[in-house]
Amino acid sequence: MECKLEVVILPVSGVDRSLAFYTERLGFRLDVDYGPSPDFRVVQLTPEGSACSVQIGVGLTDAEPGSVRGLYLVVPDLEAARAELVDRGVDVGEIKHKAPVDTWKGGFAPGVDPERRDYASFAVFADPDGNAWALQERGFSPLVR
Numbered sequence: 001m002e003c004k005l006e007v008v009i010l011p012v013s014g015v016d017r018s019l020a021f022y023t024e025r026l027g028f029r030l031d032v033d034y035g036p037s038p039d040f041r042v043v044q045l046t047p048e049g050s051a052c053s054v055q056i057g058v059g060l061t062d063a064e065p066g067s068v069r070g071l072y073l074v075v076p077d078l079e080a081a082r083a084e085l086v087d088r089g090v091d092v093g094e095i096k097h098k099a100p101v102d103t104w105k106g107g108f109a110p111g112v113d114p115e116r117r118d119y120a121s122f123a124v125f126a127d128p129d130g131n132a133w134a135l136q137e138r139g140f141s142p143l144v145r
Contacts, residue, residue: 004051005052006051006052006053007044007052007053007054007055008052008053008054008055008068008071009054009055009056009060009061009063010054010055010056010068010127010129010131011060011061011063011064011065011066011067011068011129011131012056012065012066012127012128012129012131013065013066013129014128014129015041015043015056015057015058017128018043018056018127018128018129019033019043019045019056021127021128022045022054022056022127023045024088025085025088025089025090026047026085026088026090027047027048027088028045028046028047028048028054029045029046029047029048030043030044030045031044031045031046031053032044035057035058038058039058039059040057040058040059041057041058041059042055042057042060043055043056043057047073065129065130065131066126066127066129066130066131067130067131068131068132069131069132070132070134071131071132071133071134072133072134072135072136073133073134073135073136074135074136074137074138074139075135075136075137075138076137076138076139076140076141077137077140078095078112078121078122078123078135078136078137078140079095079112081123081135082095082123082135085125085135090125091125091126092123092124092125092135093123093124093125094110094123095110095111095112095121095122095123096108096109096110096111096121096122096123097109097110097111097112097113097114097120097121097122098113098120098121101113101115101117101120108122112137113137116137116140116142118137118138118139118140119136119137119138120137121136121137122134122135122136122137123135
């Protein structure tokens, strides 16, 4: 069975405030902004290069604003991605990596993984409502820098 995850709904308290955050701060592309009535509005946004989008709006979910956790944006160069988001005004936490990677039991050390291994390095941030995101490094190539 072929399945593709294409949309994740994020509960937000202010659609326009969140729309500005996701487009202006994170650089997501605005795909749809459809609001046929005061009780229903769907805004779909897609990260650059992603096949999965997020939706925010009115009448989409009864989940509490800010209650979503564990969203990942996978980037090839974590240090560069973090720096870009910080420059755009996003409050991104410090970079950390799994330690020790080979026998990882939930611990972290500061900075990127010294060997730049896939899935080992992270930095976290939240949207204006507190929906929690992590930047995760995968596919790092020193030639890209």
